Amino acid sequence: MTTATTAKAPAPAAPVTGGNTLAGTRTLIRFALRRDRIRLPVWILALFLGTLSTAQNYKQLYGDPKDRANVVKTMDSPAGLAMSGPRHYLDDYNFGSMLGHQMLGFMAVLVGLMSVLIITRHTRAEEETGRAELVRSTVVGRHAHLAAALSVAVLANLVLALLLAFGLSGAGIEGIGGTGSLLYGLDHAAVGVVFAAVAAITVQITAHTRGASGMALAVIGVAYVLRAAGDSGSSGALSWLSPIGWAQRTYPYVDNAWWPLLLCLAFAGVCATVGFVLSTRRDVGAGLRPEKLGSPAASDALTTPVGFALRLHRGMLVGFGVGLFVMGAMYGSILGDAEDMLKDIDEIQEALDRIGGSSIAESFASMVMVVITVVAAVYVVMAALRPRSEETAGRAEPLLATGLSRSRWVGSHLATAMGGGTLVLLLAGLGFGVSGAASTGDGGLLLKLVGAALAYAPALWVTVGVAVVLFGWFPRASAAAWVVPVYAFVVGYLGQILQFPDWMNNLSPFGHVPQLPAAEMSWTPLLVLTLVAAGLVWLGLEGFRRRDLETK
Structure with missing residues (x-):
């Protein structure tokens, strides 16, 4: 006599809900800083020393107030303002306002470039090489890579801001004081964080690192063009569409207006949030933009x-x-x-x-x-x-x-x-x-x-x-x-x-x-x-x- 037994089918597992989507972020931050232990210091020191040497050169080149008055005359033209910044800096053209006028827009582009490369290197490049999928097979949350990359970008920009603040204020240059230097440094950090958040969106759109970097750099280019067009015009309205224009309108060493930084932080927060949301709409290694179907046969x-x-x-x-x-x-x-x-x-x-x-x-x-x-x-x-x-x-x-x-x-x-x-x-x-x-x-x-x-x-x-x-x-x-x-x-x-x-x-x-x-x-x-x-x-x-x- 045989007895047939039938195993009871297991109940279907309930879908996993909740969970820590940021699990492992702290470890990934340390890992990113370890990988960039040479790259980031070189970027930060180059930007800092370039700014400091430029400020010292201004002191040598335009030490006579008459020389600075001549620069005001030459800069007060649409072409000159497009290459530098808003006309309001020219009202009191000391060494500090000269630095903010001529250098802030140019440095914002370089800081934006640094920030974009940080984000793409630690997010999209990791996915493109397959390392992100391997890491995420462990106890690592879905948003950990992006959160770690943004954290490293913010940290790098804050370090640069502090170096600029202490370095410029301690340089002993007339017109470059502590409050203005701190604002000048935070302007760099604010713009860098904005473009890092923009890159958090572009890395979701395409599956390729170069494509994500290219789109983010195009945004930087558009921001600079809008700033240049606005500053060279009579109203300056177009400059208010650019994060670079926001930073310049804090007028460090002139008015020291802090409130435009809030625009940068708000815009960065919105972009970062959009980046996190978009990351849930795609698979690891893929982009939101579908790959175009190629020809069934390669061209010659x-x-x-x-x-x-x-x-x-x-x-x-x-x-x-x-x-x-x-x-x-x-x-x-x-x-x-x-x-x-x-x-x-x-x-x-x-x-x-x-x-x-x-x-x-x-x-x-x-x-x-x-x-x-x-x-x-x-x-x-x-x-x-x-x-x-x-x-x-x-x-x-x-x-x-x-x-x-x-x-x-x-x-x-x-x-x-x-x-x-x-x-x-x-x-x-x-x-x-x-x-x-x-x-x-x-x-x-x-x-x-x-x-x-x-x-x-x-x-x-x-x-x-x-x-x-x-x-x-x-x-x-x-x-x-x-x-x-x-x-x-x-x-x-x-x-x-x-x-x-x-x-x-x-x-x-x-x-x-x-x-x-x-x-x-x-x-x-x-x-x-x-x-x-x-x-x-x-x-x-x-x-x-x-x-x-x-x-x-």
């Missing part, structure tokens, strides 16, 4: 290494191209007023005299071209280091497992970096030339400025060569390639005003480029730079062929 271009690399770089190339065209057009718009703006500033006049040129406009254009070229160098460094990010993310190994050689794979990215860098230079020169020719009434300036921009292409190629040498031989030190554009800006632009010795400028590849249109064209240094770039690229490729690939 995508079957080639260069075509595929160009597709990967397309968004960044378009963004830098548009941005540099606009940047060139903005500088060109003040070219016609350059002589009146700079005629009473002795140090800049001396720098322009050393450059040469048949007119102040040409000399000033040569000086500004260094700034434009440094921004283009930022693009080529990012593009040249793309193979490193592909390698560390594990995407290079499957490609190189096919018949694609290492040299062709890296070479495709380098060709895109060099060709793309030349293209953005062309667009910058075109914007500079069209706007400059219109503001000066000199139509011949168009071709001169386009040629002046393209003359820097070999220096960009050398920058690419430095990046590929580091990638090929010292991959963990690849980030050191950023020293090239930073050094070029310090000695190429600030060095001309502060009269750095010539040997410092000669250490930069940009220091060997003829400073067109003021100087005479010389082909020899451009040919030498091209040969140096070719040698560096060969050396870097040789190093990559010899070393092991980082695998996952």
